[in-house]
Amino acid sequence: MELTLTRPDDWHLHLRDGDLLAAVAPHSARHFGRAIVMPNLRPPVTTTGAAIAYRKSIMEVLPDDSDFNPLMTLYLTDTTSPNEIKLARKSEVVYAVKLYPAGATTNSQDGVTDLLGKCLPVLEEMAEQDMPLLVHGEVTDPDVDIFDREKVFIESVLRPLIQKLPQLKVVMEHITTADAVKFIESCNGGNVAATVTPQHLVLNRNSLFQGGLQPHNYCLPVLKREIHRQALVSAVTSGSKQYFLGTDSAPHERRRKECSCGCAGIYNSPVALSLYAKVFEEAGALDKLEAFTSFNGPDFYGLPRNTSKIKLKKEPWKVLERIPFPSGEIIPMFAGQMLDWKPSF
Numbered sequence: 001m002e003l004t005l006t007r008p009d010d011w012h013l014h015l016r017d018g019d020l021l022a023a024v025a026p027h028s029a030r031h032f033g034r035a036i037v038m039p040n041l042r043p044p045v046t047t048t049g050a051a052i053a054y055r056k057s058i059m060e061v062l063p064d065d066s067d068f069n070p071l072m073t074l075y076l077t078d079t080t081s082p083n084e085i086k087l088a089r090k091s092e093v094v095y096a097v098k099l100y101p102a103g104a105t106t107n108s109q110d111g112v113t114d115l116l117g118k119c120l121p122v123l124e125e126m127a128e129q130d131m132p133l134l135v136h137g138e139v140t141d142p143d144v145d146i147f148d149r150e151k152v153f154i155e156s157v158l159r160p161l162i163q164k165l166p167q168l169k170v171v172m173e174h175i176t177t178a179d180a181v182k183f184i185e186s187c188n189g190g191n192v193a194a195t196v197t198p199q200h201l202v203l204n205r206n207s208l209f210q211g212g213l214q215p216h217n218y219c220l221p222v223l224k225r226e227i228h229r230q231a232l233v234s235a236v237t238s239g240s241k242q243y244f245l246g247t248d249s250a251p252h253e254r255r256r257k258e259c260s261c262g263c264a265g266i267y268n269s270p271v272a273l274s275l276y277a278k279v280f281e282e283a284g285a286l287d288k289l290e291a292f293t294s295f296n297g298p299d300f301y302g303l304p305r306n307t308s309k310i311k312l313k314k315e316p317w318k319v320l321e322r323i324p325f326p327s328g329e330i331i332p333m334f335a336g337q338m339l340d341w342k343p344s345f
C-alpha cells in the first residue's frame with residue numbers, strides 16, 4: 001500500500017545551531033516543506049535581526065537542491081517591545097512569537113515571568129498584526145505536580161488570556177492531556193489551535209521506565225497516562241481543523257541525555273511521519289491524515305498549502321541507531337527499531 005500526501009509542514013521544530021544544526025536540518029528538509037523554527041537557542045532569538053541571521057545560518061547548511069522554507073519565531077521575554085512585533089511582521093521572515101514560561105523547559109530561563117502582568121501591550125500588538133502566540137503550556141510552580149502542570153496552566157494562564165484577547169491567534173504546542181483536548185474543543189470556532197507530537201501519540205509514561213530509566217523518551221511536557229494518549233489520538237483523528245502536525249523534534253547530544261541530569265527533548269524528525277501514519281492507520285482514519293499533516297497548519301497560519309507531494313509506502317524500514325556529527329552523536333526516537341510507513345521522495 002502507498003499513500004500520497006501533499007508535502008507536510010512541521011509547525012514546531014528545534015533546529016539548534018552550529019554542528020547540531022548541520023546534522024539535523026537535512027532530515028527535516030527532506031520530509032517537510034516548511035517548519036516553524038523554535039527560538040530557544042543560547043542566547044535566545046529575541047529580535048527580528050537575530051531571527052534573520054539564524055535563518056541565514058539554516059539556509060547555509062541545507063542541500064543545494066532543497067526548497068525547505070524555515071519560518072522563524074521570536075522568543076518572548078518580559079521586555080519584548082510592541083515595536084519589535086511591528087518589525088517582525090514587516091520582515092516576512094518571522095511568523096510567530098513563542099511563550100516559554102521562565103523555567104518551564106530547555107533554555108527557558110529568559111522566558112516570561114508574568115504573561116498578562118508584563119506582556120499585555122505586546123500581546124495586543126500581536127493581535128493587531130495577526131501574529132500568532134505559540135505556547136509552551138505548563139506552569140513552573142515547583143509545588144504543582146509535574147503531571148498536572150499543563151492542566152493548571154490552562155486554567156490559570158490560557159483561559160484568562162483568550163478571554164482578554166479573543167482576537168489573538170494562539171497555538172497550544174505539544175499538548176499532552178485530555179484536559180488540553182477539552183480546552184481546545186471549548187475554543188471551537190475561535191483562534192485557538194494545538195500541535196501534537198508523535199511521542200505523545202504513541203507513548204505513555206510507562207515508556208519512561210520500561211526495563212529501566214529511558215532517557216531518550218524524556219521530553220517536556222513529560223509523557224502522561226494512557227487515558228491522555230488515547231484522548232490525543234481521538235482528537236487528531238477526529239478530523240477537527242484545530243489540530244496540526246508539530247513534531248517538537250528536539251535533538252540533544254547523547255552525552256547530555258545519558259548523564260546524571262539529562263536534558264528534556266526527543267529527536268524524532270526521521271520517524272515522525274511514519275509514526276503519525278501508524279497512529280491514523282490504527283485508528284482507521286488514514287483518510288484524515290493529510291489534513292493533519294498538510295492542510296490544517298497552513299490554513300490556521302493563513303499561508304498557502306504546499307503543492308508538491310510525498311509518498312509513504314507501507315513497508316518495514318529500520319531507524320538509524322545513531323546520527324554522528326563532529327562533536328558527538330544523537331540517538332533518534334526508536335533508534336534501531338523497525339517501523340512501517342517508509343517516506344519516499
Ligand SMILES: NC(=O)N[C@@H](CC(=O)O)C(=O)O
Pocket residue numbers: 014040105106107136218219220221248250251264265266
Ligand atoms: N520538548 C522538550 O522536551 N524540549 C525542547 C523544549 C520544548 O519544546 O519545551 C528543547 O528545546 O529541547
Ligand SMILES: [Zn+2]
Pocket residue numbers: 105136173174220221
Ligand atoms: Zn515546549
Ligand SMILES: [Zn+2]
Pocket residue numbers: 012013014038248249250
Ligand atoms: Zn519544543
